[in-house]
Amino acid sequence: MRLSKSAYLAVITLTLIIYYLVCGIYLNGLGYYNHESLFYIEKAKIVFEGVGNRLKVMGLTSPMIPFYATFAFSGISSTLAPVLASALGTGLLFYIIAGTLVKRLNDDFYIWLLLGLFLFHPGMLYAACSGKNIYLVLTFFYLFFLNLFKFFRSNTTFHVSVASICLVILIFCDYKFVWITLFFLPLVLSITLHSLNLGEQESIFRLFLSFNSPSLRRKLLNKTFSLYIILFALPLASILCYKLLNLTHASDLNYFNESPYATWNVLIDKLSFDQQTTNINYKIPELSLLLSARVLLFCPMILIAVYLFRESTYQVLTILIPFAFIEFLHIKYDKVFLAYQYYLIFIMLAFLCVIFKSHTVKNKQAFKVLLGVTMVLQIGIGWYYLKTSSIPEEQNFVNILINRTEDDTEKDNMAVAGYISSLAGDVHVLADDATAYPVIAFTKNLNNLILPYQPQFLSGLETPDKYADYILIATAKNPVTGYTQLNNKYLITIKQSIPDIGFRKVYETDNWILYRVVK
């Protein structure tokens, strides 16, 4: 009995998921973690095990969707949950892309090409095994553009509204994608112009004709405006609602994006900023224009994509939008290195374009050779880029993957967490999870902790003698010491306000000191 195509794909996907799971669990066993996955682990622990205002943590932790995605796996293992989610999610991404491919192209070569990408490209391995939100970003980025291209072809409201829904999810996977909407403003006008029934083919002449005829002008404006609304009403309204929720529950519209209690990258971006401004070795690669060039090097297949769509100006513009987007990110988030996921989106886009247009190529054999060579090149450059990344945890990932040595980055945090877990059940440890979330992620019993989401945290901060038995303090060596109240300065201040209080050091690592409060 022959397997149907979808069953065949399901088997490959399952194998791929197992492959990712093996890699992810192995890396996890070697001690590999990153800030994002630790943040999700800690917040999920609060939601499932904490006592206090857990709803706020559940509702306002950002990015929301990757956080919820790890929820589903917290029951299996809280520390493995992000990895399980990302392994499964990346497998599903393969299935989605392969599904599109099978529907459109009747050639197994492309499936093998895709499988090669998912098996060997370090970016895909990073997405699948790191527990970061990359898999969701790639999935919804792919679906967003897939539906846009389908809309270009069919002109159906369905595809444009599904694209809009995908954009909403994408934004809730990574808020920075909200800026991509800016670059769609001119594109939508171009799409509408193209859809008008005019004899003239050249875009500029079409624009000239449309603006000089009152009825066409009205139609053009109405249609453009409507398309804007259909495409952007949902993302904008969702963000507005989400901001209002933040306002009502945290008294701050941008809590989800600016508070270290709500999102992990506030702290990391600040650290990156510090690192860049204080670094004496200036790093050349991330200069504005060079960034796009770096992307072209990273994903040469995008050039093939542009070539395939060369006959349609607005479709080429669509492909160029992510370039404008990353350049914008570079300007907007100055001194923050561009994460690997923003490079990976180009691979998704390029592959999508190939799926859509490869049937138009006459010399199939040469085209396949070109694609194969490009893919090999992309995989090689992918490894190089990840290895030489300016973001430490990306570099760390690839080093551990290649060398298979133990990762001791989190050793310090695990040790502190281990000590806290060994304390008696009725003691209370005051800790600030804005910075100490890696410690809390490894702590076994959250009931011992007094954290900022709990109402007694502020009282504990003001009068530790009454509320806390222990306080977790960030040492001066700890890079995040400046971003928490619970640092050395706190001890001095509190001694001034409560002269009778005393602190006894009970456990110390390079980054943390656990003090016992002597009343």
Place this chain on the structure above:
Amino acid sequence: MTMSIPELLVNDGFITEGDREKITKYSTESGLSFIKIALNFGYISRKNYERSLLNAGYVIEEIREQPYDSEILAKTDLNFAHDRVALPLRVQNGKIVVIMADPGDELFLDFIKFTYDMEASIILASDLDIIWLSNVLIGEKYNKSAVYELLKRDPDSSAIVTFSSAQLVFIFVVLGLVTVGLVLSFKNTTIIINVLISTFFLIAIIFKLFLALVGSRFELHQAVTKEELKLVEDEDLPIYTILLPVYKEDRLVKKLIWNLQSIDYPRHKLDIKLLIEEEDDKTLNAVRNLDFPAIFEVIVVPYHMPKTKPKACNYGLHFARGEYLTIYDAEDIPDTDQLKKVVSLFGKLPSNYICVQSALNYFNRNENFLTRMFTLEYSYWFDYMLPGLDTLDIPIPLGGTSNHFKLDPLIELGAWDPFNVTEDADLGVRAYAKGYKIAIINSTTYEEANNEPFNWIRQRSRWIKGYMQTFLVHMRNPVALWKEIGWKGFLGFNFFIGATPITFLVYPIMLGFFICYVVFDLSSIRTLFPDWVLFMAIFNLMVGNILMIYINMIAVFKRRYYELILFAIANPIYWLMHSVAAYKGLYQLIVKPFYWEKTNHGLSKVNNPVNVVK
């Protein structure tokens, strides 16, 4: 006076010799009298016919007050009286007094001779008066059948009983439990109610979004393509009945004729029936005073309660000659090729498809705020929701008009429920329950959107009351319904027919709570809405509103009504109007469930050009 009526009409130049031949030929084929065809198939206007008769020296008499003998009447079938436009009334001076529109109708005179064994004494009368009198005098049997047929055949499907005993027990037990709960623990009971309502809202909204997306996916699907339509041959077309139930629509009669004349279907194969209520002289006189040929047959519906549209349609059904049947309202403008498309589609579909629903939309959409909102709603309903239901194989609540039936299965189903004020929605569910299917077609009928708020509320209160009735009727035995229409159909029915009135009833209460909370900062409300319930409620309010607004937007986007897109934002206000109508409907459901809130048509000042499909 020796000249026959056909000759007279040719002689007076009102019909041509060719017309006469055509009429005679069709009369022989169909059994209809010459004058019936001449007056009802667009050959001659009633005014001209009268003129011709008067010139020839005939006297047309008033007949409504004529004495009659029930025994004489009993020997004539109403169908025959309709076909011949004639009726025997009584015996007088050894002759049968008959009223006739064509005194030269030999077939009818022979019938009198053979049946009564007497000569006829003819009173010449207007065909409309004869029809009126025939229906009033010998239509009782049909009228009773129109009212009680469904009740006799399938009492469980009739809405004559609004609440069954079990339903009443259920309602009062729930009310009792809630009251006890409120007394024992006011806070917890309120929280439970809040959570239940919030969850219900969320599921209902997500279900609607899902339906809309499923429906929108098939927006390019053409149930009948242009190529398929070209293959339809006029000779192969079956007779098509069109029922036009009207009540005091005198202003629309001229428009109606214009719209009907534009339908692309062979004239002789159309069986159009204008159903006029017995006491509705306004409409009857409007038909009488037409100075151009009519293309429909008038049927007078004798008085009987309930005086509803489904009862009129059931009555008209007794005289339908078509293989297929559809209903239009007086102001409807169907796509000109709609009937042919339906015939083509029925030809393609399996035999268990007994109904085809066309999309409805409005020709006066830009008239005012209300018509714009109505257009948004209908675009979403007919272009997305119904195709969505169709795709998922969930019962489709039929629209009020432009639903095309196969006549025989319709009769087998018991036709429309005269006690249900949304008989169309009810029939859709009933058809599914009996294993039949309904299809959606890519053809639109343009109606007149209600442009006056009070008129709108009247109409909407009837619709919402009808949904409540339909829900109550089919939920008398939920397990049986589940078995009949499957779990998908059951859930779809509950979230579509059942949820609609409940949503509108609850919406203003929840909105009121929210406004009080935000504007007046009523902190005591927080007691009833602990953080997590408030979170859920606000999420529902915002996400629900946004999604519903969005669905409306994409629907008008599809129709290319770009100028309406921003009006979708006003939906929350429009829903408040729904809520007013829902409370009115609920009140009427309890005090006068069968009362038909009449919608006034013809209020629009917008021109309604015929929608010619090229």
